[in-house]
Amino acid sequence: MNYHMTPDQFREEGKKLIDWIADYYEQVENYPVMSQVKPGDISRQLPDSAPESGEDFSTMMKDIDQIIMPGITHWQSPNFFAYFQSNNSFPSILGDLLSSGLGVQGMLWATSPACTELETKVMDWLVDLMGLPAHFKSTASGGGVIQDTASSAVLAALLAARERKTKFSCNKTGDNSGLTAYISTQTHSSVEKGIKVIGLGTDRLRHIPVDELFALRPELLEQQIQRDLTAGFKPFFVCATIGTTSSNAIDPIKTIGEICRKYDIWLHVDAAMSGTAAILPNFRSHFEGLELADSYAFNPHKWMFTNFDCDCFWVADKAVLIKTLSILPEYLKNEATEKGAVIDYRDWHVQLGRRFRSLKLWFVLRHYGANGLRHHIAKHIDMAQQFAHWVKTSDEFELLNEPPFNLVCFRHKSGNEFNKRLMDSLNNEGKIYLSHAVLNKTLWLRMSIGQTQTELKHVQEAWRLIQESANKSECTPE
Amino acid sequence: MNYHMTPDQFREEGKKLIDWIADYYEQVENYPVMSQVKPGDISRQLPDSAPESGEDFSTMMKDIDQIIMPGITHWQSPNFFAYFQSNNSFPSILGDLLSSGLGVQGMLWATSPACTELETKVMDWLVDLMGLPAHFKSTASGGGVIQDTASSAVLAALLAARERKTKFSCNKTGDNSGLTAYISTQTHSSVEKGIKVIGLGTDRLRHIPVDELFALRPELLEQQIQRDLTAGFKPFFVCATIGTTSSNAIDPIKTIGEICRKYDIWLHVDAAMSGTAAILPNFRSHFEGLELADSYAFNPHKWMFTNFDCDCFWVADKAVLIKTLSILPEYLKNEATEKGAVIDYRDWHVQLGRRFRSLKLWFVLRHYGANGLRHHIAKHIDMAQQFAHWVKTSDEFELLNEPPFNLVCFRHKSGNEFNKRLMDSLNNEGKIYLSHAVLNKTLWLRMSIGQTQTELKHVQEAWRLIQESANKSECTPE
Numbered sequence: 001m002n003y004h005m006t007p008d009q010f011r012e013e014g015k016k017l018i019d020w021i022a023d024y025y026e027q028v029e030n031y032p033v034m035s036q037v038k039p040g041d042i043s044r045q046l047p048d049s050a051p052e053s054g055e056d057f058s059t060m061m062k063d064i065d066q067i068i069m070p071g072i073t074h075w076q077s078p079n080f081f082a083y084f085q086s087n088n089s090f091p092s093i094l095g096d097l098l099s100s101g102l103g104v105q106g107m108l109w110a111t112s113p114a115c116t117e118l119e120t121k122v123m124d125w126l127v128d129l130m131g132l133p134a135h136f137k138s139t140a141s142g143g144g145v146i147q148d149t150a151s152s153a154v155l156a157a158l159l160a161a162r163e164r165k166t167k168f169s170c171n172k173t174g175d176n177s178g179l180t181a182y183i184s185t186q187t188h189s190s191v192e193k194g195i196k197v198i199g200l201g202t203d204r205l206r207h208i209p210v211d212e213l214f215a216l217r218p219e220l221l222e223q224q225i226q227r228d229l230t231a232g233f234k235p236f237f238v239c240a241t242i243g244t245t246s247s248n249a250i251d252p253i254k255t256i257g258e259i260c261r262k263y264d265i266w267l268h269v270d271a272a273m274s275g276t277a278a279i280l281p282n283f284r285s286h287f288e289g290l291e292l293a294d295s296y297a298f299n300p301h302k303w304m305f306t307n308f309d310c311d312c313f314w315v316a317d318k319a320v321l322i323k324t325l326s327i328l329p330e331y332l333k334n335e336a337t338e339k340g341a342v343i344d345y346r347d348w349h350v351q352l353g354r355r356f357r358s359l360k361l362w363f364v365l366r367h368y369g370a371n372g373l374r375h376h377i378a379k380h381i382d383m384a385q386q387f388a389h390w391v392k393t394s395d396e397f398e399l400l401n402e403p404p405f406n407l408v409c410f411r412h413k414s415g416n417e418f419n420k421r422l423m424d425s426l427n428n429e430g431k432i433y434l435s436h437a438v439l440n441k442t443l444w445l446r447m448s449i450g451q452t453q454t455e456l457k458h459v460q461e462a463w464r465l466i467q468e469s470a471n472k473s474e475c476t477p478e
Numbered sequence: 479m480n481y482h483m484t485p486d487q488f489r490e491e492g493k494k495l496i497d498w499i500a501d502y503y504e505q506v507e508n509y510p511v512m513s514q515v516k517p518g519d520i521s522r523q524l525p526d527s528a529p530e531s532g533e534d535f536s537t538m539m540k541d542i543d544q545i546i547m548p549g550i551t552h553w554q555s556p557n558f559f560a561y562f563q564s565n566n567s568f569p570s571i572l573g574d575l576l577s578s579g580l581g582v583q584g585m586l587w588a589t590s591p592a593c594t595e596l597e598t599k600v601m602d603w604l605v606d607l608m609g610l611p612a613h614f615k616s617t618a619s620g621g622g623v624i625q626d627t628a629s630s631a632v633l634a635a636l637l638a639a640r641e642r643k644t645k646f647s648c649n650k651t652g653d654n655s656g657l658t659a660y661i662s663t664q665t666h667s668s669v670e671k672g673i674k675v676i677g678l679g680t681d682r683l684r685h686i687p688v689d690e691l692f693a694l695r696p697e698l699l700e701q702q703i704q705r706d707l708t709a710g711f712k713p714f715f716v717c718a719t720i721g722t723t724s725s726n727a728i729d730p731i732k733t734i735g736e737i738c739r740k741y742d743i744w745l746h747v748d749a750a751m752s753g754t755a756a757i758l759p760n761f762r763s764h765f766e767g768l769e770l771a772d773s774y775a776f777n778p779h780k781w782m783f784t785n786f787d788c789d790c791f792w793v794a795d796k797a798v799l800i801k802t803l804s805i806l807p808e809y810l811k812n813e814a815t816e817k818g819a820v821i822d823y824r825d826w827h828v829q830l831g832r833r834f835r836s837l838k839l840w841f842v843l844r845h846y847g848a849n850g851l852r853h854h855i856a857k858h859i860d861m862a863q864q865f866a867h868w869v870k871t872s873d874e875f876e877l878l879n880e881p882p883f884n885l886v887c888f889r890h891k892s893g894n895e896f897n898k899r900l901m902d903s904l905n906n907e908g909k910i911y912l913s914h915a916v917l918n919k920t921l922w923l924r925m926s927i928g929q930t931q932t933e934l935k936h937v938q939e940a941w942r943l944i945q946e947s948a949n950k951s952e953c954t955p956e
Contacts, residue, residue: 003850004930005568007500014496017572021492021579022485035591039819042595050603054847057569060840064576071592076581083589083809086831088581090483091535094495098542100574100785101499103554103566111561113513114549117520125528148626149829159675174679176652189807190830196802197637197828199677201652245809301831307578308833324674329667330916331561331723331924341517350675350828351627352668353564353779355786362538369532372481438808446809452482 003054013057020061021093025453028077032430035073042071073433078453081462082427082435084245084273084407085450089305091367095360096307106354109342110334116343119146119358122365126312129370130278133291136314138343143318145348146310146357150272151190153297153313156321156349158194158237161266161294163324165236171324174199180228181237182206184216184251186244188270204233213401214249214439216240222259229263237266240293242286243274246437247400247444248407250274250286257292269293272311273448274405276303277381279373286404295321303380303406303450304373306364310357313348322347380406380450383459387447390463396470400444409437409444412470416443426469432462481532491535498539499571503931506555510908513551520549551911556931559940560905560913562723562751562885563928567783569845573838574785584832587820588812594821597624597836600843604790607848608756611769614792616821621796623826624788624835628750629668631775631791634799634827636672636715639744639772641802643714649802652677658706659715660684662694662729664722666748682711691879692727692917694718700737707741715744718771720764721752724915725878725922726885728752728764735770747771750789751926752883754781755859757851764882773799781858781884781928782851784842788835791826800825858884858928861937865925868941874948878922886925887915890948894921904947910940 005013045067075086106115123144124137136142147153162170162179170176179200183191185207195205206228208221225235238260240251253269260267269290275298277283290296297313300306315321326347328337336342346352368376384406391397391410400409411419423434423445437444445466449459483491523545553564584593601622602615614620625631640648640657648654657678661669663685673683684706686699703713716738718729731747738745747768753776755761768774775791778784793799804825806815814820824830846854862884869875869888878887889897901912901923915922923944927937 001853003846003853005845007504007568010503010568010572011496011500013572014499014568014575015493017575017579018489018492018496021575022489024579025488026485037591039587039591039814040595042592043599046596046599048602050607050843051847052849054850055844057572057841057845060844068592068596071590071595072580072582073588073590075583075590083583086581086583088578090485090488090492093488093575093578094491094535096578097492097495097499097571097575100566100571100578101495101502102550103564103785104550105553105561105564105786109517110551112549112551112553113515113517114520114546117518117549118524118546121521121524124526129528149831151829151831155675155828162677170677170679171674172679173681174654174677176677189805193803193805193828193830196649197633197676199640199648199652199654201648201650203651245807307581308583308831325671327667327671329723331913336517350633350671351629352671353627353629353786363535365528366533366538367483367535368481369529371530372532375479375481435809 025076028074029079031074031077033074033077033079033433034427034430035071036430037071042067076451078451078455078458079432079462080451081447081449082433084302084448086302086308087305087450087452088307089364089452091363092306092360095363099356099359102356104356106356107346107352108332108334108337108344110336112356115356116345118362119345120343122358122362123312123314125365127314131281131284131287132278132296132314133316135316136296141318142314142316143343144312144314145345146361147313147349148309148311150188150270150297150299150311151193152349153311154190154239154268154270155194155197156313156325157266157268157295158198160315160321160324161237162198164266164320165234168323176200178232178234179236180204180206180233182208182221182224182235183239184208184210184241186210186214186246186249187239187241188245188272191239210249214244214247216251216256218252218255218259221256225259225263235263235265237268239268239270242269242271243405247409247439248274248404250404253287254289254292257289261292266294267292269296271296271298273299273302275299276377277405279377300361300364304364305368305452306361310361325349383454383456384408384449387449387459387463400439406448406450408447408449410447411442411444418473419443419445422470422473425473426465431465503554506552507557509552509555511552511555511557511911512905512908513549514908515549520545554929556929556933556936557910557940558929559925559927560911562780562926564780564786565783565928565930566785567842567930569841570784570838573841577834577837580834582834584834585824585830586810586812586815586822588814590834593834594823596840597823598821600836600840601790601792603843605792609759609762609765610756610774610792611794613794614774619796620792620794621821622790622792623823624839625775625791625827626787626789628666628748628775628777628789629671630827631789632668632717632746632748633672633675634791634803635744635746635773636676638793638799638802639715640676642744642798643712646801654678656710656712657714658682658684658711660686660699660702660713661717662686662688662719664688664692664724664727665717665719666723666750669717688727692722692725694729694734696730696733696737699734703737703741713741713743715746717746717748720747720749721883725887725917726752726882728882731765732767732770735767739770744772745770746773749774749776751777751780753777754855755883757855778839778842782842783846783930784839788839803827861932861934862886862927865927865937865941878917884926884928886927887922888925889922896951897921897923900948900951903951904943909943
């Protein structure tokens with residue numbers, strides 16, 4: 001007697017689910033992009049306790065269709081332009097399915113050597129493919145690891161930086177006195193969260209003002225560092241961004257990197273969304289200076305057809321990271337680790353357990369090939385440029401800036417309230433989904449173009465809907 | 479022109495992969511459990527750069543078979559008894575496939591309401607199903623969230639405890655002076671790692687001695703707390719364990735909880751592997767006192783047929799956790815959040831992004847039903863008791879203790895060196911896979927019985943192999 005699903009049932013239900021997913025992608029355009037449910041709508045349709053007896057898989061899938069799907073915001077819709085894209089692809093889904101199926105734990109090399117060695121290899125591939133500094137490779141002083149998110153990557157960077165600056169004593173004594181960190185006013189909130197996590201407190205985080213393009217002003221960074229040094233602080237960490245969340249601003253990495261070297265400060269570069277653009281050689285000028293970074297992260301789960309979670313994180317000096325995070329309890333001791341012949345990725349992040357995440361990234365890289373990835377990324381950027389051109393040549397709308405990559409920030413000329421109403425009405429209508437940013441008290445609409453299935457016709461239709469909705473709205477120009 | 483895999487190709491390759499996975503589970507017994515490759519064996523078979531042109535999916539699957547599979551340690555084998563189990567099931571794989579396919583981001587309620595509401599519901603179900611304190615429910619003061627791992631759960635607990643004790647000032651000032659934390663000498667290494675991460679340093683972590691069953695001695699805990707208070711320290715955190723990693727020891731939760739209440743200390747209870755046993759009412763005495771815990775975690779991805787990652791983490795007072803980790807940048811502001819009508823799980827852990835993890839847990843709970851889960855968990859424990867009985871009645875082997883759940887610690891009477899050799903020879907032979915623990919300088923073999931497909935015949939055969947291998951080994955009894 002057992003209650004397990006048999007392999008034959010799995011074959012049958014699995015194939016139906018594969019069809020279900022293919023059907024979903026064929027129909028996803030027809031759903032309202034933003035879920036239209038109200039708080040509690042899903043919850044109240046679900047029973048209050050787990051079933052006593054097992055249920056049929058078909059019953060569960062019926063609930064998916066009837067209860068769950070109305071509560072889904074369709075990130076995979078070609079009409080999803082909000083926040084940042086989180087683009088997916090069939091090869092990635094298959095790689096992730098294989099990972100779920102194998103169910104291996106990659107905490108140590110020894111607990112599944114292929115899980116570690118494939119990850120190292122794929123991370124090395126990306127260094128070449130994207131023109132990243134060669135010392136990020138595992139065969140040099142550095143190395144790459146797949147983290148879950150850019151938040152976890154910046155946390156790992158903060159910890160390594162803290163330990164390097166305190167000569168690995170904070171891990172022992174907790175003495176972090178005087179350490180100060182630097183970001184711009186536009187840096188992602190994950191750094192502020194990380195500063196809290198590592199025990200520094202936000203008082204020790206300096207927000208450096210930005211220029212008219214919302215990029216960190218390096219001369220003000222250096223002035224702040226000097227003021228802090230004079231006051232007895234110990235500057236230890238700078239996070240620079242290639243493609244900020246709000247407006248895709250690009251901090252001057254090279255100048256910032258030189259300042260960091262001068263003052264012995266860890267430079268982390270966050271390119272969570274925009275990092276994918278480095279696959280195009282003609283966009284690499286935005287990445288100039290990356291060779292001065294101590295760590296770097298970008299997310300294939302945003303803009304490189306790889307489903308969540310997959311953040312790629314590299315360090316220039318792996319020894320510092322490993323010394324910061326290494327713990328070796330008796331039950332994990334093994335010959336390969338003790339000989340130092342292998343990488344044990346548990347020492348590269350907070351978590352101990354880890355799944356076989358490199359499979360999906362490997363499948364994406366091999367399915368598309370470098371050619372295919374370059375083609376699609378270039379096309380996304382091109383569509384964004386076209387959208388920007390339409391905005392620029394319209395009478396009613398204006399652009400924040402020339403978009404460097406695939407995020408267009410724009411607004412109707414009728415003021416914040418109007419733009420907020422315009423966005424809400426578009427999102428509630430459900431044909432497209434946009435989000436917003438506030439910069440210098442001005443509300444801008446964000447159009448992030450990069451979903452897997454987004455074609456020019458979707459961008460054209462979005463622009464038509466935006467104009468139509470604006471014309472319909474009652475507004476008093478400011 | 480595009481390079482995407484078409485829905486029809488996905489249907490075809492996806493169904494083949496479903497069959498591949500079903501085949502894998504039908505054959506997994508035939509593989510050597512522990513991968514037999516040497517460091518570098520996988521890596522050197524992989525090309526040094528990403529392909530320029532896309533490749534066929536069938537080519538990729540051929541490489542899976544020929545290059546990757548020899549580098550897999552088969553955690554899903556019924557003969558895997560090492561570390562802790564990480565048991566998987568077909569319903570879980572299907573739930574995870576659906577999550578990969580939908581590709582939604584659950585960072586906010588608004589970014590996919592179903593992702594949040596299903597998670598809350600399933601976490602509430604588990605409270606009842608496992609007899610956990612009712613105040614852990616979202617409808618009361620508490621609430622549950624799915625974290626990736628128990629390491630991340632304890633990190634969240636440490637942070638909330640730190641902030642509660644410092645009246646939420648450490649997040650701002652970084653002043654954590656005098657805070658001290660308490661674990662036993664047997665507590666999982668993730669707490670030590672977490673103490674480093676949150677900036678306290680290991681000097682502030684007290685290792686309390688254990689009794690003859692390797693459980694924390696509460697009277698020594700209280701003495702240490704009093705010494706620390708006298709010395710001006712501020713005790714803020716205790717981690718107690720139900721089922722330690724090395725020997726499945728059970729700390730006396732109730733007594734520890736009373737001490738924590740008396741001194742206003744956050745009590746986190748870690749039941750990462752053994753927590754699943756609470757599904758059986760007759761094992762709940764081991765969980766007595768849990769109502770005094772401020773937070774609690776167990777991992778369905780270890781022993782509840784749910785594939786990695788899925789750690790269930792509850793807090794008694796969600797307001798403290800949220801206040802500790804909440805960050806609300808402009809671009810994430812939305813009506814539902816501002817009205818306070820919803821849960822935004824990004825404020826319950828370090829990461830911002832999160833996938834739809836509750837689907838797989840929901841599928842497992844519904845497929846098996848409470849009945850089915852109780853049946854299989856009871857069977858695992860029963861097999862462990864039988865194995866323990868064989869050990870106890872043998873002349874050559876001895877038991878560490880009566881196993882409370884499904885982990886049997888035992889050894890040949892011929893000493894550490896002999897047992898190490900015995901383990902290595904069994905693991906290298908590949909028919910079963912064991913790991914070890916060192917307790918009071920004595921090496922014990924760990925037999926963790928709980929893989930999905932493990933039946934009594936596998937446990938019997940393991941015992942036969944262990945005896946046979948011991949008889950073959952040259953040994954000089956100590």
